[in-house]
Amino acid sequence: MRIGFNPHKDKLETSSDYFHQIIVPVYIPNFEGYFKDSFKILQLCLESIFKTSHSQTFITIVNNGSCVEIKNYLDQLLIQKRIHELIHTQNIGKLNAILKGLYGSNFKLVTITDADVLFLNNWQKETYTVFENFPKAGVICPTPSSKSLRTYTSTIYWDLFFSNKLKFQPVKNPEALLKFAESIDYENFYNQFQLQKIFTVNAPNCKAVVGAGHFVSTYKTEIFNDINIRFSNYKLGGDSEGKFLDEPVVKLGLWRLSTYDNFAYHLGNVQEDWMDKQLNLLASEQNSYNFESNYFKKHSKISNFIVNKIFSKFILNKKIFKQFIVWKGLPKDAVNKYL
Secondary structure, eight states, rough: OOOSTTTTTTTTOOOOOOOOOEEEEEOOSSSSSGGGHHHHHHHHHHHHHHHHSSSTTTEEEEEEEHHHHHHHHHHHHHHHSSSEEEEEOOEEEEEHHHHHHHTOOSSSSEEEEOTTTTTTTTTHHHHHHHHOTTTTTTESSSSTTTTTTTTOOOOOOHTTOTTEEEEEESSSSEEEEEEEHHHOOOTTSTTTTTTTTEEEEEEETEEEOOOOSSSEEEGGGGTTEEETOOOOSSSTTTTIIIIIIIHHHTTTTTTEEEESSOOEEOTTOOOOOOHHHHHHHHHOOOOOOOOOOOOOOOHHHHHHIIIIIHHHHHHTSSSHHHHHHHHHTTHHHHHHHOO
């Protein structure tokens, strides 16, 4: 039986000051083996978000089946209003956890990040600068990589094939590239040539690096409007991230870019002394921002087929691409070892 009239029926949502969402899926089932230091790593990650994010940032944590100690810690963050949304679920996999946090919200931008990332000051400011200077940017990673130039990047080469805006520049922060290599336990991940030169897109007041990583990136939320994916069969990896985080960007004709300098560190699963020292060096973000999404014209199905099926096979063919990047400024003596 129902008596009376629900006072919230037919009322519109009030406007929100938040325009930038951060989604952090968290899976820490125990504190043994691989997960021995994971609680501390998570704390470093979240504290860096709290310090470096502006007041218009909406923080969503998805507890993806973690142990009770992690659940209690996250509950306390919500009670303390340090985070804005907390979703508890069983272990449904990383992508499905992201989907839980993404839908039901309406923000201009969404940052999807692993729980082992330490954010640095100005990461949001620099991300907005890239979006503002490159209207076709669909996703921005705050950690550049000189190895991302052949991963879902054909839309950039289609648009700028003959342009002098696309060229190699000196690596801005080679130490940050080496730190990433250490974080994945692959000391030689970057060779000497990849530590010297990086492929960039250039505007009068901004440089951005071609390509973007997965472990932390900021997306225009329009990208996810037409996605039909509602569930992934993979707990982690597989083709889930490519289909959900990469393909929708290029299908719209947009670009995957990174900031020219480094504004986040991948921590991995082992706590090290430098991480706490870096966190203590961070200043609390005091600025407020506004962000207006640049208009972009979506690719038609025909354009998408031409660019991402036909042209991509041509330009990303290793032999052809070698000639292309020499033409764009990579020294000939570096090309064979660069790719």
